[in-house]
Amino acid sequence: MRPSCSFCGKSCFASLPKGTPFHIMSAYEPVTLAATCMEGRAFEKTRIGYNYDDIREFLEKRSKEPSKTELFKLGQEVEEWLKDPSKLAGVKPGSGVKPD
Numbered sequence: 001m002r003p004s005c006s007f008c009g010k011s012c013f014a015s016l017p018k019g020t021p022f023h024i025m026s027a028y029e030p031v032t033l034a035a036t037c038m039e040g041r042a043f044e045k046t047r048i049g050y051n052y053d054d055i056r057e058f059l060e061k062r063s064k065e066p067s068k069t070e071l072f073k074l075g076q077e078v079e080e081w082l083k084d085p086s087k088l089a090g091v092k093p094g095s096g097v098k099p100d
Contacts, residue, residue: 007039024050
């Protein structure tokens with residue numbers, strides 16, 4: 001059973017999500033729960049420097065970053081285009097258009 005929040009009186013806590021950065025997990029140690037109610041989030045932001053919203057925002061931004069595979073493919077496209085720059089007219093890297 002999870003503890004009750006001293007702000008909302010409910011069990012508003014959520015486990016720190018998978019992928020939470022080490023520096024944020026370290027700030028929460030030894031606790032692995034974050035408050036999700038408005039007052040609890042405000043308290044954690046003031047006391048710890050982070051809150052559940054910050055963690056979710058960080059993870060969302062990171063999920064939108066290109067994967068290593070996507071970056072590798074983009075690098076291959078750029079290398080091909082550098083061999084013959086005349087083929088670049090109007091073509092942007094990552095567009096999926098291959099040089100002739």
